[in-house]
Amino acid sequence: MSTDSAPLLEVTDLRVHFPTADGVVKAVDGSTFTVRRGETLGVVGESGSGKSITFLTVMGLINRQSARISGSVRFEGREILDASADEMRGIRGARIGMIFQDPMTSLHPMHKVGDQIAEVVRTHTDKSKSEAHRMAVEALREVGIPSPETRARQYPHEFSGGMRQRAMIAMALVMKPSLLIADEPTTALDVTIQAQILELIDELKDQFNIGVVLVSHSLATIADVSENVMVMYAGRPAELGSRDEVFSDAQHPYTWGLLESVPRPDIRVERLVPIDGAPPSLITLPPGCAFGPRCPHARTECTAEVPELRDRGAGHADACILATEEKGRLRAARMKALGVTT
Amino acid sequence: MGRFIIRRLIWTVFIVLLVSVLTFLIFFVLPSGDPALRFAGKQPTAELIAQARANLGLDKSLPEQYWLFLKHLVTGDEYGWPGLGYSFHTRDAVLPELINRARVTGSIIIGGAALWMLIGVPVGVISALKRRTIWDRGLMGVCLFFVSAPVFWLALLSLLIFWKKLHWLPGTGYVAFAESPGQWFAHLILPWCVLALLYAAIYARIVRANMIDVVSEDYIRTAYAKGLSPRRVVMHHELKPALAPVVALFATDLGALVGGTIVTETVFNMQGLGNWLLIAANNNDLPVTMAVTIVVAAAVSLLTLVADVLLAAIDPRVRLQ
Numbered sequence: 001m002s003t004d005s006a007p008l009l010e011v012t013d014l015r016v017h018f019p020t021a022d023g024v025v026k027a028v029d030g031s032t033f034t035v036r037r038g039e040t041l042g043v044v045g046e047s048g049s050g051k052s053i054t055f056l057t058v059m060g061l062i063n064r065q066s067a068r069i070s071g072s073v074r075f076e077g078r079e080i081l082d083a084s085a086d087e088m089r090g091i092r093g094a095r096i097g098m099i100f101q102d103p104m105t106s107l108h109p110m111h112k113v114g115d116q117i118a119e120v121v122r123t124h125t126d127k128s129k130s131e132a133h134r135m136a137v138e139a140l141r142e143v144g145i146p147s148p149e150t151r152a153r154q155y156p157h158e159f160s161g162g163m164r165q166r167a168m169i170a171m172a173l174v175m176k177p178s179l180l181i182a183d184e185p186t187t188a189l190d191v192t193i194q195a196q197i198l199e200l201i202d203e204l205k206d207q208f209n210i211g212v213v214l215v216s217h218s219l220a221t222i223a224d225v226s227e228n229v230m231v232m233y234a235g236r237p238a239e240l241g242s243r244d245e246v247f248s249d250a251q252h253p254y255t256w257g258l259l260e261s262v263p264r265p266d267i268r269v270e271r272l273v274p275i276d277g278a279p280p281s282l283i284t285l286p287p288g289c290a291f292g293p294r295c296p297h298a299r300t301e302c303t304a305e306v307p308e309l310r311d312r313g314a315g316h317a318d319a320c321i322l323a324t325e326e327k328g329r330l331r332a333a334r335m336k337a338l339g340v341t342t
Numbered sequence: 343m344g345r346f347i348i349r350r351l352i353w354t355v356f357i358v359l360l361v362s363v364l365t366f367l368i369f370f371v372l373p374s375g376d377p378a379l380r381f382a383g384k385q386p387t388a389e390l391i392a393q394a395r396a397n398l399g400l401d402k403s404l405p406e407q408y409w410l411f412l413k414h415l416v417t418g419d420e421y422g423w424p425g426l427g428y429s430f431h432t433r434d435a436v437l438p439e440l441i442n443r444a445r446v447t448g449s450i451i452i453g454g455a456a457l458w459m460l461i462g463v464p465v466g467v468i469s470a471l472k473r474r475t476i477w478d479r480g481l482m483g484v485c486l487f488f489v490s491a492p493v494f495w496l497a498l499l500s501l502l503i504f505w506k507k508l509h510w511l512p513g514t515g516y517v518a519f520a521e522s523p524g525q526w527f528a529h530l531i532l533p534w535c536v537l538a539l540l541y542a543a544i545y546a547r548i549v550r551a552n553m554i555d556v557v558s559e560d561y562i563r564t565a566y567a568k569g570l571s572p573r574r575v576v577m578h579h580e581l582k583p584a585l586a587p588v589v590a591l592f593a594t595d596l597g598a599l600v601g602g603t604i605v606t607e608t609v610f611n612m613q614g615l616g617n618w619l620l621i622a623a624n625n626n627d628l629p630v631t632m633a634v635t636i637v638v639a640a641a642v643s644l645l646t647l648v649a650d651v652l653l654a655a656i657d658p659r660v661r662l663q
Contacts, residue, residue, distance in 0.1 A: 093569030
């Protein structure tokens with residue numbers, strides 16, 4: 001879509017550590033990725049992998065008193081990690097829109113939907129009440145809500161789940177931001193509605209040429225609508241690359257595990273394999289590769305040091321120290337064991 | 343909404359009748375002594391007592407007595423409408439005194455309630471916003487003190503300080519507003535404060551807890567994600583859901599206080615409803631007991647109705663039916 005190649009959002013070595021009585025929780029520990037206009041970055045990981053914290057930090061919604069934040073977040077060409085509270089307020093809602101997991105609880109139950117959207121306009125511009133309301137109705141129309149004039153005067157409890165998430169999207173996009181962060185936007189919705197919402201986000205991305213971050217705990221959710229994919233584990237990216245590369249030529253054993261644990265229409269498997277074990281405590285991470293203790297291919301070198309994210313070419317990077325050829329062999333053996341027929 | 347209110351008003355009448363029947367039955371079931379004895383003179387003979395019983399209508403069967411009570415209540419009696427008869431204890435008409443005493447209790451409650459809301463709500467909000475700071479701990483410590491301090495002790499202490507020692511206030515008792523607004527105020531300020539401090543402390547703790555719950559709601563995170571200032575988030579997004587339940591509680595508490603300011607009235611020597619009910623209960627005074635009970639039941643029921651209507655007006659999710 002976009003011709004300018006300068007990234008819209010560029011996050012480098014982001015670390016978000018929370019000191020607690022039990023020790024330092026390393027919620028995000030070296031996250032690096034970029035998002036361009038007209039592109040969707042799908043972010044996948046288990047609960048506690050640092051997905052949500054990463055993007056709440058980008059939004060400036062993490063309390064700086066309770067967290068130690070380092071690294072760099074460049075948005076629209078300027079560093080925003082050290083921006084003042086006032087500057088961040090000007091960006092939130094206006095330049096970056098964000099939607100959340102549960103549209104049932106994310107809208108204010110006592111305010112009319114139209115008023116909640118108009119409030120964004122009134123906060124960021126000098127527009128009149130009626131003009132802000134008109135823009136709210138227009139935003140509701142753009143996300144495909146029928147009879148938006150009537151709907152704007154209703155309360156969230158009069159909306160269905162899918163309609164509420166549409167209203168949230170309208171609220172996030174009413175100021176025509178350049179970036180939309182969707183934090184598990186379909187997790188709380190019916191399967192049929194999930195596809196509609198993802199499609200809508202995809203359409204709006206093209207229509208307004210915005211960058212989109214789509215956070216999910218499921219690879220399947222993001223597969224259809226993401227240009228790029230980042231797999232996160234224990235606060236770090238395990239693998240990062242274009243959607244096609246990551247799905248067809250996954251390099252990290254954790255990504256393999258994710259791919260093998262969900263059914264896929266394009267590959268026939270005889271059984272689905274869960275990943276053994278549970279995510280590590282973010283206070284006492286295992287030495288070296290955090291996935292090591294759960295990795296069937298781990299060896300002693302894996303515990304030596306925390307593996308860096310290394311580019312394997314074509315913008316496809318992963319954080320596993322094994323050689324590419326060896327991983328090819330291991331993956332082939334795994335597929336064979338599963339009885340995969342492509 | 344209109345139908346809801348009408349239905350609830352009918353329900354109120356039913357509640358009041360039920361309470362009056364129960365009060366009536368309890369009065370006769372409990373072995374509290376024969377009210378006729380008071381009317382039979384210093385050396386009551388069997389005939390005199392029987393005579394007194396007949397005069398008071400106590401010789402009739404219970405259903406018949408209750409029926410007469412209801413009939414007078416609805417149609418009025420020689421003292422006016424609603425007919426509430428005369429006191430077995432003082433032999434004065436109940437209705438005029440009921441009105442006088444309702445004014446006293448009303449004055450205490452309304453001033454106290456205004457004061458406790460003015461203190462309790464801001465203290466709760468500030469405590470929640472300054473959570474875990476010295477402000478929060480200090481305010482909540484003071485609240486704990488007033489929640490636990492007995493009202494009679496607080497009332498006596500305040501009288502000792504502001505009346506006896508400092509001579510700032512004219513003393514106990516009640517002066518009608520029509521007589522002297524200044525004196526009315528001077529006599530009521532201490533009862534208001536004593537009543538308000540207890541309830542302000544309770545309300546501050548409730549408001550604080552509600553605010554802390556609301557602050558962690560998803561829609562507050564949304565509000566910040568919209569780029570709103572912290573001030574706007576508090577004023578437009580947090581206060582309304584935090585205070586909605588308090589409004590309902592406030593209305594019901596007001597109703598309960600109509601007959602529940604006994605200690606305050608007694609210590610400050612004010613002839614209010616609570617005080618009267620206590621005297622009536624101690625003297626087998628059936629008409630006064632019935633009158634006060636009915637007023638309290640009606641007040642609680644009507645203010646609960648007000649609370650429900652207010653809550654529906656504040657929270658669009660609440661449906662009146």
